[in-house]
Amino acid sequence: MGAQLSQAYAHLVRQLESIAFLSNDDKMQLSTLQFQTKSIAQRHDVMIHGAKSSSCCIIVKGVMCRYKMVRGGKRQILSFHLPGDVLDLQCLDLDFMDHSIQAMTPCEVAFFSQQALAELMMNSPSLNLALRRHAAVDASIFREWILNVGRRDALPRIAHLFCEVFARTRALGIDDGRRFTFSLTQSEIADATGLSAVHVNRTLQHLRKQQLISSRGSSHTIIDTPGLERAADFDPAYLHLRMPQAA
Amino acid sequence: MGAQLSQAYAHLVRQLESIAFLSNDDKMQLSTLQFQTKSIAQRHDVMIHGAKSSSCCIIVKGVMCRYKMVRGGKRQILSFHLPGDVLDLQCLDLDFMDHSIQAMTPCEVAFFSQQALAELMMNSPSLNLALRRHAAVDASIFREWILNVGRRDALPRIAHLFCEVFARTRALGIDDGRRFTFSLTQSEIADATGLSAVHVNRTLQHLRKQQLISSRGSSHTIIDTPGLERAADFDPAYLHLRMPQAA
DNA sequence: CGTCTAATTGAAGCATCTCAACATGCGTGG
DNA sequence: CCACGCATGTTGAGATGCTTCAATTAGACG
Numbered sequence: 001m002g003a004q005l006s007q008a009y010a011h012l013v014r015q016l017e018s019i020a021f022l023s024n025d026d027k028m029q030l031s032t033l034q035f036q037t038k039s040i041a042q043r044h045d046v047m048i049h050g051a052k053s054s055s056c057c058i059i060v061k062g063v064m065c066r067y068k069m070v071r072g073g074k075r076q077i078l079s080f081h082l083p084g085d086v087l088d089l090q091c092l093d094l095d096f097m098d099h100s101i102q103a104m105t106p107c108e109v110a111f112f113s114q115q116a117l118a119e120l121m122m123n124s125p126s127l128n129l130a131l132r133r134h135a136a137v138d139a140s141i142f143r144e145w146i147l148n149v150g151r152r153d154a155l156p157r158i159a160h161l162f163c164e165v166f167a168r169t170r171a172l173g174i175d176d177g178r179r180f181t182f183s184l185t186q187s188e189i190a191d192a193t194g195l196s197a198v199h200v201n202r203t204l205q206h207l208r209k210q211q212l213i214s215s216r217g218s219s220h221t222i223i224d225t226p227g228l229e230r231a232a233d234f235d236p237a238y239l240h241l242r243m244p245q246a247a
Numbered sequence: 248m249g250a251q252l253s254q255a256y257a258h259l260v261r262q263l264e265s266i267a268f269l270s271n272d273d274k275m276q277l278s279t280l281q282f283q284t285k286s287i288a289q290r291h292d293v294m295i296h297g298a299k300s301s302s303c304c305i306i307v308k309g310v311m312c313r314y315k316m317v318r319g320g321k322r323q324i325l326s327f328h329l330p331g332d333v334l335d336l337q338c339l340d341l342d343f344m345d346h347s348i349q350a351m352t353p354c355e356v357a358f359f360s361q362q363a364l365a366e367l368m369m370n371s372p373s374l375n376l377a378l379r380r381h382a383a384v385d386a387s388i389f390r391e392w393i394l395n396v397g398r399r400d401a402l403p404r405i406a407h408l409f410c411e412v413f414a415r416t417r418a419l420g421i422d423d424g425r426r427f428t429f430s431l432t433q434s435e436i437a438d439a440t441g442l443s444a445v446h447v448n449r450t451l452q453h454l455r456k457q458q459l460i461s462s463r464g465s466s467h468t469i470i471d472t473p474g475l476e477r478a479a480d481f482d483p484a485y486l487h488l489r490m491p492q493a494a
Numbered sequence: 495c496g497t498c499t500a501a502t503t504g505a506a507g508c509a510t511c512t513c514a515a516c517a518t519g520c521g522t523g524g
Numbered sequence: 525c526c527a528c529g530c531a532t533g534t535t536g537a538g539a540t541g542c543t544t545c546a547a548t549t550a551g552a553c554g
Contacts, residue, residue: 071480076397078393093379132340135382135386136338136341139389142386142390143345144345146323146392146396147317147325149393150323150396151323153510186532186534193397194398196511196512198510199511201534218532233318240345400541401541401542433501443542443543443544445544446543448501448502451501464501464551465500
């Protein structure tokens with residue numbers, strides 16, 4: 001339990017530091033936040049479309065996604081979220097959820113009270129800014145996804161998704177610095193890119209043939225990062241990371 | 248000049264009131280804001296991708312759009328903005344623009360200082376909330392656009408765009424309550440929906456044949472609102488409007 | 495009235511989708 | 525430890541939605 005709390009704290013700090021400057025005082029204040037951690041089974045929803053958005057939580061472990069359904073049962077994934085991501089900074093001010101949030105892997109999340117967060121933001125202007133930046137970056141990523149889905153062909157579109165996942169993970173300092181591997185079902189990729197699962201399958205084969213990635217089941221490894229970024233037309237500027245994302 | 252100032256004020260109030268409650272005191276405080284108005288010629292950029300985002304402005308008159316280019320020169324429009332919209336609540340906290348903003352019609356915008364806005368938000372918690380809601384609704388609209396572009400066919404996709412423009416205009420109390428007409432070039436519709444201009448042309452013909460809309464040049468009129476909403480799979484919930492959008 | 499932009503049309507090609515079958519891998523219960 | 529069942533990945537074939545190119549028409553404006 002204590003370990004989870006400190007892990008939640010560490011991830012949140014890393015996440016915020018990837019996009020904003022935090023003073024030691026800021027970190028101290030963050031560490032006083034009261035958490036309540038909870039495990040979420042894979043494929044379970046943490047927030048449901050239409051429900052009142054009350055609680056505020058950050059991801060401690062695992063990957064989650066926002067998604068929305070369309071008439072006819074098709075699903076569109078709207079964003080991925082990694083450890084340290086604050087899930088509903090944007091939704092807290094709204095009366096109900098306009099989408100759902102699901103655990104793509106088994107997850108740990110830390111819930112904390114809206115008031116505690118509000119007080120924190122009142123007390124520390126720099127933390128306030130960091131959290132606002134976090135929400136602003138989320139919005140920027142949404143915009144890039146509109147572009148990705150609207151104007152890129154299947155191959156660059158999937159490649160772009162992979163580049164983003166890699167860049168954001170790297171920004172958290174989670175990856176081992178060498179080969180980057182992540183897990184994503186072909187139909188999850190399909191839902192995130194607005195393609196059919198079959199076409200994702202074929203496009204992944206192209207990416208493999210071009211030696212940009214390799215896959216084992218639903219586990220994908222980026223082999224040639226610069227090549228993949230070229231294929232994806234990827235420019236990480238929209239992530240608004242503080243550090244140049246060194247390889 | 249005075250007229251423009253009060254118009255800017257009126258639009259901002261209407262915009263915020265469409266999504267949040269404002270007290271008389273809030274409105275009073277808003278009315279003390281110092282504006283500087285400026286005319287923007289059609290097709291001119293107010294903000295440019297990559298530039299530092301410093302100023303903060305609201306639209307007084309006209310329609311603007313956010314957009315982004317992709318390798319190969321294709322454009323993707325990310326959102327439309329109507330009078331009263333605050334343009335860069337989200338971008339102020341970021342170091343540079345990750346997209347551009349353009350006047351789709353001749354526009355009037357009111358610039359005001361970032362500090363004045365910050366003070367206002369400090370002084371009034373309810374105005375603070377209203378402006379945060381405004382940004383949150385923007386993000387919600389981005390999410391709906393990802394869904395629209397990713398998972399809807401051309402006809403419902405264009406229909407959805409039209410429904411949104413109508414619903415948001417109606418929420419401002421701008422339309423005359425009867426037939427709703429707006430101006431949008433076919434290639435602008437193409438850029439907003441991720442389609443080609445030619446296909447937009449053909450799809451508009453379908454919409455006309457189905458008696459849902461009529462067009463004269465780049466001017467479109469919604470004839471059958473419920474029918475169009477049905478065709479679009481449109482649910483206005485994601486706009487988070489306070490009022491049920493009465494016809 | 496010419497000039498320019500935007501809308502329209504036709505034809506051909508390609509990207510992507512759907513359907514349907516089959517293969518592979520993995521976890522679980524026997 | 526094996527056998528089964530389920531989820532996922534793979535493949536083929538045919539259909540279609542959308543794009544591109546290129547030519548033509550229609551409007552808007554000085």
